[in-house]
Amino acid sequence: xxxxxESGGGxxxxxxSLRLSCAASGFPFSTYDMNWVRQAxxxxxxxxxCISTNSRYIYYADSVKGRFTISRDNAENSLYLQMNSLRAxxxxxxxxxxxxxxxxxxxxxxxxxxxxxxxxxxx
Amino acid sequence: QSVLTQPPSASGTxxxxxxxxxxxxxxxxxxxxxxxxxxxxxxxxxxxxxSNNQRPSGVPDRISGSKSGTSASLAISGLQPADEADxxxxxxxxxxxxxxxxxxxxxxxx
Numbered sequence: 001x002x003x004x005x006e007s008g009g010g011x012x013x014x015x016x017s018l019r020l021s022c023a024a025s026g027f028p029f030s031t032y033d034m035n036w037v038r039q040a041x042x043x044x045x046x047x048x049x050c051i052s053t054n055s056r057y058i059y060y061a062d063s064v065k066g067r068f069t070i071s072r073d074n075a076e077n078s079l080y081l082q083m084n085s086l087r088a089x090x091x092x093x094x095x096x097x098x099x100x101x102x103x104x105x106x107x108x109x110x111x112x113x114x115x116x117x118x119x120x121x122x123x
Numbered sequence: 124q125s126v127l128t129q130p131p132s133a134s135g136t137x138x139x140x141x142x143x144x145x146x147x148x149x150x151x152x153x154x155x156x157x158x159x160x161x162x163x164x165x166x167x168x169x170x171x172x173x174s175n176n177q178r179p180s181g182v183p184d185r186i187s188g189s190k191s192g193t194s195a196s197l198a199i200s201g202l203q204p205a206d207e208a209d210x211x212x213x214x215x216x217x218x219x220x221x222x223x224x225x226x227x228x229x230x231x232x233x
Contacts, residue, residue, distance in 0.1 A: 035222075044125070045160070045168065045211050047222035061221055095167060105222070106215035109158040109173035116167055 002026040002112055004096045009117030016086050020117060022079040022096030030074035033099035035110060036081050038092035038119075048094070049081065050105055059105070064090075086121045093118050126151060127212055127225035134231040135202045143228045145195045145212030151223055155215045157195040159188055162209045162227075171210070172197060204232045 008020040020036070036048040049070040050059045058070055069082040079096055093116040100108025128146040135141045145157065159172040170179055172188035175195065185200040195214075199206055212225040 044209075044227040045162075045213075045224040047213075047224060050222065059220060059222075062219070106155040106217065107174070109156075109170050110160070110168075110213075111170040111173075111179065113167040113169065 002098070004098065004112060004114035006094065006096045006114045006117040009094065009119045011120045011122065012086055013123050014087060014121055016121070017082070017084045018086065018119060020081040020083065020094055020096075020119070022114060024077045024079065024096075024098075027098070029077040032101050033105060033108065034070075034072060034079045035097040035099050036070060036079075037095045037097050037110065037113070038090075039095070039116075040089075040092045043092075046092070050099060051079070052105075057105075083119070086119075088121050091119060091121050125226040126216060126219070126223045127214060129210075129212060129225035129228045131226070132229045132231060134233055136233045137202055137204065139202045140198060140200045141202055141206075141230060142199075143197045143210055143212075143230070145197070145225050147193050147195075147214060147223075149193060150218035151193075151214040151216040152190065152195055153193040154217055157188070157190050158213045159195075159197045160211045160213065162211070164208070168211065199230070202230075202232055206230055207232050 003025045005023045035050045051070045067085045071080045095116045096114040097110040156174045160168040161171045162168040175190040176188045187198045209227045
């Protein structure tokens, strides 16, 4: 069974940092692009970042560029999101999402999604 | 305001057909494929339609997707109470180099 399990969420003060992790299992992790997608309370979905299989290609939403860093460890089947300079508007559930396998990102889709981890930025 | 525009809500009675639109531009829907996601209350989203009109295994054929020019649509036939959920379209935008989601449409079964 394909599984994505996020961890690392919590309460952090504005300006603080947090590192999210996603443990993947049930599929050949190193052959899939991976993504982070977030959802603020009561709001819609917002794509955050994507990383290609070998970390060669990385993309960020403009709203997090320069503050967040996506990375992966294929040996550990893990995806990460380092979040710095956090703001109140970063408060969201963060989902780890599998992307494409040998498909250009512009043509791929997200399946499956993890259960999400809540990040709350508040003083 | 989202780059991809969806109506905030759509409704129908059981058995009816509901259609959700997703309007974009030449840099996103006009060039790239569209995917649709369903989010049931309190759960993570799941893919409903990929590559404009493809259904993953397990999605019934009363669910369909289409794309024409810079717009896409999701149709749900034979509406059921279990279809009450939020639905999101998504497409890569070549100008922004970002994946864009529509604002989401809440489907209400009356």
